Amino acid sequence: MSNKLIEAYVASVGENLPEKNRADIEAEISSLLQDSLEARAEAENRAPDDEMVIAVLREYGEPEKVAASYREPRFLIGPRLFPAFLTVLKIVLAVLGAVALAGLVYTLTRLGTVPLDTILTEGIESLAKYLSSAVTVFGNVVLIFAILELVLPRVGRREKAWDPRSLLGYTPADAIEPAGLAADIAFCAFAIVIFNFYPDLVGVSYKDGSGWVQSGTILTDAFFNLLPWLTMAWVGKIAVDVALLAKGSWTRALRWGFAAVQVFTIGVLAAMLFGAPIIDLSSVSAIPGMSDLQDLPFDGGIYFTVRFILLIIIGSIAWDTFKVLKPEFTKKPLPVVE
């Protein structure tokens, strides 16, 4: 039994070791166990037996713990990215909650005066739908940050010395915000996944006799024609963000690279702003009982609202680009404290 037990122990440790060093560490542990066993036998002045093997293995420790001591600490989402993860999660869940609440209010408004139990039923159903969506969103955000956790150390991010003046609002000209960049990467990745692979999620869900039904996407062909360009812009943004995290600070090349991606994004958004509408509510108004949607003030201004939002986004991107490029044109840049 002795040898079998040692073999089983070493194999059990090996199961939890990285494949790269597994055989080598297994061989070493096997050799060390034999040394311990020999020493114990010598000390007790008798031949090694099962009882002795059990004592040696017990002393060596649980296989999982032993294997863990040979591995570097690993995190699904480590302490460096966790604040950004929480920020993104709070924002996404808040937006989801706001949409769910707006949907509930809209449904109750359409129903007019209804008994309390109907309101309660609608409320509970909306809450259940929100929780279900929240779990999906949570999973996706975790997945994106887990990928970032895996990839970012490989790009060798360097950190600049912390400047205490940042507590008073002073920001060195070349400082970056790692948490903000990580959040940015997560949002871009999330947008790429949703718009390219799950466009139906950008729609309206409604309830008929058989339960909740998805209306289908409200995005138009005009949007999908521009989606490859938009995806390129998101990918470009992710690339610049990753390069910034790797470098640890702004450089001239990164400023101009960032500006190029931003200008490209503005171009795509401008094409959406001035081109054919990017959303179409006909699939929603075709839903039984929703045909009056066009008459609602909500729908009357919906196309204007979308264009207005696009305009705000373009303005915000242009402002960000201006802020990033400003030091390139400022004669006396802010002093950088190393």
Place this chain on the structure above:
Amino acid sequence: MEEEELLENLVLELRRGVIVLAVLSQLQEEQYGYFILKQLSEKGLGVDQGTLYPLLRRMESQGLLESRWRVEADRPRRYYVASPLGRQILPKVKSEWIKISGTLDKFLEQ
């Protein structure tokens, strides 16, 4: 019980802090893992094997140690020895330790 546990953890942390220096000082000649463990223990620095063996590999990956397998009497064993970098760094770490130890002695005399 809580006090004993706390004391045990504090002593463990203290030992962890000095074990790299101790190992480096003992590996001017090739030695295998179990021998190093025994040697440290006999000299009064008992270290848990779950701490020492992974540490030897980490020190090797940091370039402080070198290792090779040797077979003696049909028994394969991994032998470790201080690398040129390890030998170069040892006097500097030793001098830092002497400074820290001297300072702490002064603190503790008060």
